[in-house]
Amino acid sequence: xxxxTLTFDNGPDPDVTPRVLDILGxxxxxxxxxxxxxxxxxxxxxxxxxxxxxxxHWIGNHTFTHTIPLGEQPGRGTAExxxxxxxxxxxxxxxxxxxxxxxxxxGNLDTRLLKLSVIDHLTRNKHSCVLWNAIPRDxxxxxxWTERALDQCSRQPWTLMVLHDLPxxxxxxxxxxxxxxxxNGARFRQDFPxxxxxxxxxxxxxxxxxxxxxxxxxxxx
Numbered sequence: 001x002x003x004x005t006l007t008f009d010n011g012p013d014p015d016v017t018p019r020v021l022d023i024l025g026x027x028x029x030x031x032x033x034x035x036x037x038x039x040x041x042x043x044x045x046x047x048x049x050x051x052x053x054x055x056x057h058w059i060g061n062h063t064f065t066h067t068i069p070l071g072e073q074p075g076r077g078t079a080e081x082x083x084x085x086x087x088x089x090x091x092x093x094x095x096x097x098x099x100x101x102x103x104x105x106x107g108n109l110d111t112r113l114l115k116l117s118v119i120d121h122l123t124r125n126k127h128s129c130v131l132w133n134a135i136p137r138d139x140x141x142x143x144x145w146t147e148r149a150l151d152q153c154s155r156q157p158w159t160l161m162v163l164h165d166l167p168x169x170x171x172x173x174x175x176x177x178x179x180x181x182x183x184n185g186a187r188f189r190q191d192f193p194x195x196x197x198x199x200x201x202x203x204x205x206x207x208x209x210x211x212x213x214x215x216x217x218x219x220x221x
Contacts, residue, residue: 001185003158005192006031007132009062009101011165012039012048020165021052023174027182030056030190032130033165034101037064037086046089053093058190060099060130061086069105069112071213079121087125097128097201102211107135107162113211119199126202130192131211134161138170145170146177153181158193 006024011017011033024031033052040046053059063070063082070078083100100122102113109131122129133156136149153159165171198206 001187002153002156003189004153004181004186005158005160005189006163007034007060007101007130007161008032008163008165009034010036010066012045012052013165013167014044014048015167016171017048017052017165020171020174021048021055021057023178024057025055027178027188029178029188030058032058032060032095032099032190034060034062034099034130035086035090036062036066037082037089040086040089049090049093058095058099059090059093060095060101061090061127062101063103064089066103069103069108070118071102071112071115071211071215072105073115074215076117078115079118083118083121083127084125087127098126099130100127101130101132104135107132107137109211111211111213113213114208115213115215119204119208119212122199123202123204127199128197128201129199130160131196131198132160132162133193133196134159136161136163139164139166139168142168142170143173146173146180149177150180150184153186154184158189160193160196 064085105112134152136145138145198208
């Protein structure tokens, strides 16, 4: 028996997200979709976020462009450009906790994630920063990710997994994965393990130095 919280990053995608929502709906599984802000400018993609929200999923912020990790971007406009604009695009679909997930540049939990001005933005605007403890790399192994995901689930009591509703073919295996974890006794949850939420409602809840770049000290002061 173990707990499993699923999250989906980098969407919405008109070719993939609808089927993901169908599969989750058939099983009664609620998740969080961490969306890319610039994608919500497309009405079809925004309608998918509206659908997800209407079906009980949470909508989170996953930066506006998803191009360069925030901890590697010089300049004090990073937070507003990447987080503020996305939150405005999410609008009334936002969860009261104002979920935000940084871009890890390949799933990395290191100093690429954040920098001081980003932390200041997150705390001032009462965001909650959501990380992860399982990343089966579905984006670069669309057919083999499920075995890695199952192994990651089996190694800890509560898994917060990052998947991607993108047109890689990986989500063709989502049903099989869900069937297998359910057969293994997984309990699906929508909330997040406390150790994966270092900032909650604008308050720093856990040590975050390991996720903070010194780029501003070297470039901006």
